Amino acid sequence: xxxVAAEAPPPSPSLARPTLAAARALTYLCLASMWAGCAGLxxxxxxxxxxxxxxxxxxxxxxxxxxxxxxxxxxxVVVFLFFVRxxxxxxxxxxxxxxxxxxxxxxxVSVATMLRDPAILGAMTSxxxxxxxxxxxxxxxxxxxxxxxxxxxxxxxxxxxxxAVACFxxxxxxxxxxxxxKQGGDAALGSIV
Numbered sequence: 001x002x003x004v005a006a007e008a009p010p011p012s013p014s015l016a017r018p019t020l021a022a023a024r025a026l027t028y029l030c031l032a033s034m035w036a037g038c039a040g041l042x043x044x045x046x047x048x049x050x051x052x053x054x055x056x057x058x059x060x061x062x063x064x065x066x067x068x069x070x071x072x073x074x075x076x077v078v079v080f081l082f083f084v085r086x087x088x089x090x091x092x093x094x095x096x097x098x099x100x101x102x103x104x105x106x107x108x109v110s111v112a113t114m115l116r117d118p119a120i121l122g123a124m125t126s127x128x129x130x131x132x133x134x135x136x137x138x139x140x141x142x143x144x145x146x147x148x149x150x151x152x153x154x155x156x157x158x159x160x161x162x163x164a165v166a167c168f169x170x171x172x173x174x175x176x177x178x179x180x181x182k183q184g185g186d187a188a189l190g191s192i193v
Contacts, residue, residue, distance in 0.1 A: 019089065023082035026075055027178060033072035035171045040065030042163035045156040119177070122169035129165065132158025 040061050047058045114120055136155030140148050 019082050019086040023079050023086065024178065026079045026082065028175065030072045030075035030079060031171050031175050031178075033068045033075060035167055037065045037068035037072060038163045038166040038171070040068060042160055042167065045159050049156070117173070119170050119173040122165045122173065126162045126165040126170070129158050129162040132161070 044058060044061050044065065047055065047061055051057050133155050136151045136153070136158060138151070139154055140151030142151070
């Protein structure tokens with residue numbers, strides 16, 4: 001009397017390969033878009049000093065940089081969805097996909113290993129540099145004959161240096177780490193992470 005529904009067969013692991021390849025390609029595009037956004041944000045203070053804050057060049061740089069960062073953020077969500085889809089096809093894909101973040105010899109990540117990673121060092125270096133932007137903003141608000149010039153200079157140094165760290169340390173190291181991994185997710189030989 002009761003009909004038993006047949007269970008659907010599990011998805012084939014071979015379906016995860018194209019999804020992972022697409023996620024990998026989109027990750028490169030995401031990193032490139034973040035690089036363009038950071039480079040554009042680094043160019044804004046220089047253009048503002050050369051042409052004035054209301055110049056069309058400065059406005060175009062701001063709009064372009066913001067659009068690049070928003071595009072990269074949307075791509076990050078799409079990459080995450082591709083990883084979820086690949087994980088639904090092959091349960092072991094999550095372990096393989098994030099293995100490039102873990103050392104090859106052990107399953108536990110030590111703090112010393114993480115602190116040797118140039119991307120982590122760059123992120124830790126950029127935090128105090130970003131604080132310079134807030135310090136410069138507070139100096140601009142202070143009363144004084146030179147406070148605007150000094151505050152603007154502090155802000156510009158904070159923006160330039162933090163974006164330089166992002167463009168030349170963090171993002172290239174993440175791209176290199178992704179490039180060194182094999183398609184299956186195994187870390188490349190000789191990689192520190």
